[in-house]
Amino acid sequence: MAVLRIDFGYDGTNFHGFARQAGLRTVQGALEDCLSRVLKQEVTTTGAGRTDTGVHARGQVVSFETDSVVDVERLGRSLNGMLGPELIVASVAIAPDDFNARFSAVWREYRYQILNRVLPDPLRRHVCWLVAESIDLGAMNAVAKDLSGQHDFASFCRLPQGGTTLRTVIEADWTEDQDLIVFRIRANSFCHQMVRSLVGFSIDVGRGRRKSDQITAVLDARDRAAASLLAPPHGLILWDVGYKNSPQSTVHGPQP
Amino acid sequence: MAVLRIDFGYDGTNFHGFARQAGLRTVQGALEDCLSRVLKQEVTTTGAGRTDTGVHARGQVVSFETDSVVDVERLGRSLNGMLGPELIVASVAIAPDDFNARFSAVWREYRYQILNRVLPDPLRRHVCWLVAESIDLGAMNAVAKDLSGQHDFASFCRLPQGGTTLRTVIEADWTEDQDLIVFRIRANSFCHQMVRSLVGFSIDVGRGRRKSDQITAVLDARDRAAASLLAPPHGLILWDVGYKNSPQSTVHGPQP
Numbered sequence: 126m127a128v129l130r131i132d133f134g135y136d137g138t139n140f141h142g143f144a145r146q147a148g149l150r151t152v153q154g155a156l157e158d159c160l161s162r163v164l165k166q167e168v169t170t171t172g173a174g175r176t177d178t179g180v181h182a183r184g185q186v187v188s189f190e191t192d193s194v195v196d197v198e199r200l201g202r203s204l205n206g207m208l209g210p211e212l213i214v215a216s217v218a219i220a221p222d223d224f225n226a227r228f229s230a231v232w233r234e235y236r237y238q239i240l241n242r243v244l245p246d247p248l249r250r251h252v253c254w255l256v257a258e259s260i261d262l263g264a265m266n267a268v269a270k271d272l273s274g275q276h277d278f279a280s281f282c283r284l285p286q287g288g289t290t291l292r293t294v295i296e297a298d299w300t301e302d303q304d305l306i307v308f309r310i311r312a313n314s315f316c317h318q319m320v321r322s323l324v325g326f327s328i329d330v331g332r333g334r335r336k337s338d339q340i341t342a343v344l345d346a347r348d349r350a351a352a353s354l355l356a357p358p359h360g361l362i363l364w365d366v367g368y369k370n371s372p373q374s375t376v377h378g379p380q381p
Numbered sequence: 382m383a384v385l386r387i388d389f390g391y392d393g394t395n396f397h398g399f400a401r402q403a404g405l406r407t408v409q410g411a412l413e414d415c416l417s418r419v420l421k422q423e424v425t426t427t428g429a430g431r432t433d434t435g436v437h438a439r440g441q442v443v444s445f446e447t448d449s450v451v452d453v454e455r456l457g458r459s460l461n462g463m464l465g466p467e468l469i470v471a472s473v474a475i476a477p478d479d480f481n482a483r484f485s486a487v488w489r490e491y492r493y494q495i496l497n498r499v500l501p502d503p504l505r506r507h508v509c510w511l512v513a514e515s516i517d518l519g520a521m522n523a524v525a526k527d528l529s530g531q532h533d534f535a536s537f538c539r540l541p542q543g544g545t546t547l548r549t550v551i552e553a554d555w556t557e558d559q560d561l562i563v564f565r566i567r568a569n570s571f572c573h574q575m576v577r578s579l580v581g582f583s584i585d586v587g588r589g590r591r592k593s594d595q596i597t598a599v600l601d602a603r604d605r606a607a608a609s610l611l612a613p614p615h616g617l618i619l620w621d622v623g624y625k626n627s628p629q630s631t632v633h634g635p636q637p
Contacts, residue, residue, distance in 0.1 A: 136503040181504055210506045247392040248437055248508055250466045
């Protein structure tokens, strides 16, 4: 038995999210089908982040157990031949026996991209949320600053399936480059729809519908109704996942 | 009779190029069909640049004559409702009687985007050409510098349909931002496949297969066989078109 780790990215536009679902084309389903075909055995993967329909990934990670002898380079090329260029595998590697893409992860980083201008951009429509109003980035960064540390994010989580909604945010900030505004957030883990919910609230602050200092009251409320609407999925990218002994995923690949 | 001008951009991925062709979905065909439906008369447009299949536009311009009384704001909204978000109209305006999107243009600017890294990026696969080898940007800029001014570009043109292949390049350069390398070229006009052919040659120089000082001999040869292979269409964007009394198109739209 060996544990394999796959680092990969995908355009989530035409997938019904990450998690396998009967009768729907999902990232995990497509990947497992290919793995099962190549390795001639049924493969069940565990993923670092369960992205929703329309959400993308640059640095997704899955792991699985296999008793096949695997040529990792060749498996990577086979997967890219079958799934690329919509999904691109950066590396396939033999991992330590106790490695699990979900439970071994020490942090996840997501980015959320906003196009801040009046007109949509046909070339970026699948990867940015268009916000046409002017935005106060300073106020949004004040919110981001208050997210740091451990908080109960119940107000920003969809139906917690039991378990805690305590999460530790390691870093969060907003930056801008011309008409592109990017939210980066790194945390030990995220509950369901947490990033999109935080972006929805932050943009309401940015466009003056709420005040940045309300973030504390919203967190304290532990009530989803206290937050704002969800930002749409297509601006969201699972950017990177960190592990104890390999702090950076390799999905961006080596430079030439 | 009034002359109307439309400024717009599009994702060329799912169009068979700009020019109307019977039985194929093209940009001009889709636009004319919508205009004819809204204005209740057959509309024939003239475009500033004839982009090939897979080529995009940020700042395309068309003009047409109409004897309808047109509410330009409303026509713009109708077109975006029918064609967006794949094609987005930035403005519809009544133009001077002698305006013609093609013949009144004094320059066109194209950009060509290259992703210079080992692995494809699923999120940028429709708008960049992947070049995995390392690239000498200085050598490519030496070529760009030699393109300035008036030259006979026959070596870089597909079958000139009669007429001259003399063109005047106003500006050309290569810039890089992380793994993205961009070629900008502005000229009075371009012959067919000229930008993709220049990019093909420049990249051959960048990866050391040809020398930058060969550009003069290739231009002098006036023979397509002297150039290099064409760069693929999906990295190319018709960026902007200049007119005497409106030097900048409005397709990028006002900032919020």
